[in-house]
Amino acid sequence: MSSIIEDELASSSVIQRVDRLDFDYVPEELPHRDTQLRMLAQLFKQTLKGVSQNAVITGPVGSGKTAMAKKLCQELSKVARKKGSILDYVHVNCRKRSTESMVLLAVLNHFDPRFPDRGFSVQEMLEVLKRQLTRKKTHLIIVLDEADALLKKSGSDLIYDLSRFSDESSQQQMGVSLLLVSQHDILRLLDDASISTFKRSNRLNLEKYTRDELFDIVSQRVELAFLPGTVQEDSIELIADIASEWGDARFAIELLGKAGIAADHEHTDKVVPEFVRAAKAETYSVVTETKLQNLNRHQLLTLDAIANRLHRDGTAYLNTGDAEKMYAFICEQHEEKPRGHTMFWQYLKDIENAGFITVKKSGKGQLGTTQLISLPDIPAEIMHQKVNEIL
Numbered sequence: 001m002s003s004i005i006e007d008e009l010a011s012s013s014v015i016q017r018v019d020r021l022d023f024d025y026v027p028e029e030l031p032h033r034d035t036q037l038r039m040l041a042q043l044f045k046q047t048l049k050g051v052s053q054n055a056v057i058t059g060p061v062g063s064g065k066t067a068m069a070k071k072l073c074q075e076l077s078k079v080a081r082k083k084g085s086i087l088d089y090v091h092v093n094c095r096k097r098s099t100e101s102m103v104l105l106a107v108l109n110h111f112d113p114r115f116p117d118r119g120f121s122v123q124e125m126l127e128v129l130k131r132q133l134t135r136k137k138t139h140l141i142i143v144l145d146e147a148d149a150l151l152k153k154s155g156s157d158l159i160y161d162l163s164r165f166s167d168e169s170s171q172q173q174m175g176v177s178l179l180l181v182s183q184h185d186i187l188r189l190l191d192d193a194s195i196s197t198f199k200r201s202n203r204l205n206l207e208k209y210t211r212d213e214l215f216d217i218v219s220q221r222v223e224l225a226f227l228p229g230t231v232q233e234d235s236i237e238l239i240a241d242i243a244s245e246w247g248d249a250r251f252a253i254e255l256l257g258k259a260g261i262a263a264d265h266e267h268t269d270k271v272v273p274e275f276v277r278a279a280k281a282e283t284y285s286v287v288t289e290t291k292l293q294n295l296n297r298h299q300l301l302t303l304d305a306i307a308n309r310l311h312r313d314g315t316a317y318l319n320t321g322d323a324e325k326m327y328a329f330i331c332e333q334h335e336e337k338p339r340g341h342t343m344f345w346q347y348l349k350d351i352e353n354a355g356f357i358t359v360k361k362s363g364k365g366q367l368g369t370t371q372l373i374s375l376p377d378i379p380a381e382i383m384h385q386k387v388n389e390i391l
Contacts, residue, residue, distance in 0.1 A: 013264045014230040014271055021225050021257040023250055028068045031220055032213045033064050034301045036204060040072045043202055044177065047087060048080055050139050054163050054197050058182055059206030062248030063296040065181045068206075071141045072179070076141070089141040094150035100158040101125065103150060107142060108132070126161060133176070140176050141190040151189040158188065163197035206245025215240035217249050218256055226260065231271040234316035235259065238276045241358065242376045273316035274379050281378040291354060292390055297329075298339055302347040303356055304387040305330045306373055311380035317372040319362070320348070334391060348373070356383075 019025055043139065044053050057065045073089035078086035089111040097103050100249035104125040107117045111132045120128070133140055142162060144150060150158070165176040180186060180198075187195055187203070209217065218239050222231045239259070259277035263271045295303065305326035309318050324344050331338040341345075352359050354378070362370040375383060 012269070013180050013260075014227055015225055015257075015260045015264070016227050017225045018257075020262075023066075023253070026067050026074065027220060027224060027243055029220070030064060030067055030071055031216045032082060032209065033068055035205075036064075036206060037068060037071065039204060040068065043077070044072060044076060044141070044179075047076060047084060047139055047141065047175075047177050048085065050085075050163070050175055050299060052139075052163075052177045053202070054178040054180075055202040055204065056182070056198055057184065057204045057206065058185060060183060060208045060247065062094070062243075062246065062250035062252075063164045063208050064249060065206060066071075067181075069145070069179055069181055073141050073143065080139075086136065086138045087141070088136075088138045089143065091143045091145060093145045094148075095146040098149045098153045100150075100154050102127065103144070103158060111136075122158065122161075126165075129176075130165070141179060141182060142176060143179045145181045146183075148182045148184050148186050148189060151186060156190045156194040160194040160197070163194065166232060197384070199339055200362075209244075210247065211240050211248055214243050214247070214249060214252045218252050221253055221256055224272070225256075227269075230263070230269055231256075232273070232316075235271050235273050235276050238273050238316040238374060238376065241324075241360070241374060242280055254283060258282060273312065274314065274381065275322035275378065276316070276351040277375060277379040279380070280376055291356075292386060295351065295354065297336070297391070298343070299347050299350050300387050300391055301330050301334060301336060302327050302344065303351050304391065306382060307375060307380040307383035307387065310375055313385060317374050320345075320359075320371045320373060323348075323373055 015021070020027070040055070040057075040187055043055050047053055052391065057069060061063050070091065073091070075090060077087050088110075090107050092103050092106045097106050100122045101120075104122060105115065105117055108125060108128060115128075132138075144159070147159075159178065159180070162176050168235035173273070187198065190198075215236060222236060239252050239255045240257060247300050255276060256279075259275040261270050262278045263269070266275075292300070302323075306318060306323050308330065309322060310316075310325045324341065327344060327347075328338040338344075348357070348359060351357055356375070358374050358376055359371050360374075362372050
């Protein structure tokens, strides 16, 4: 008789390539970042000839900064090999390595994993780096991700030294280029000498993703990571709607991954909207007993009608007409007289303002001005249970 663990390990999964849901994975195409990638490529084109370049990428969490930096470096390295030259890169997360010596250690470990983690000053480490690049005849791009952490803790001396690295060398091919990545405007943290190495045109600011852009990003990851036909389109729609509040692609991909895990947990081959709600509840739950207690009886009945119908239908959205019919049915079950149409609409507005539901205009394929209701933060079944405990 097999064990529980053996049964689980042998069970199938809707996720075919879990690595493609990882934040470190960089797909071949970065949706809706072509223009920005083209700009970066133009800026760093001269590095293929050994000419150093420095640039800054800023933008909110999940706007594609890190993915763009990695994609740029990968493509530059690939093109350099085709041309018979060597261009290398190293990516350093300054949140984890926030001192000058820790940053340089990460760079030197890229060339020599056994390089000792103590006993060398910053200047000595810079000299070792210079010898490494000279010996390998390599141009190196150093990506300092979350560079504000380094600047706040250690100042801008290291960035100045690295930005002037090539000036002190008689060999052009062994230069260093810098790409600073941050959520914040980090130029204000640099001293005047360091700022002078970053031209005004070498600053790229990314905007957060729109709802439709997030839909395309999630759709791409579904195609890359999941078995064909396992993720319903309205689940993708719901993920895009939820993540659009922040414009955060990382959050959207995290929701997708957790929804896939929820489907596996239930041993089903479909990622339905209910699993997306479960993922959201786990990640950013805003539903609390206290908030539900603040709703009056008919607001609770309205919310229960929505949760009940969404759970029963297994869909991401419910039109307002069907919601009102379900509200009347739920009222009968609780021996309450349903209120009129105007009051029902007020209940919808009230529970939307309380953060329990979202209401949006219908899109393509819908007639008239129908509005669609979704329950983005918690599985409909759990919401139904919580509301009924109070009722």
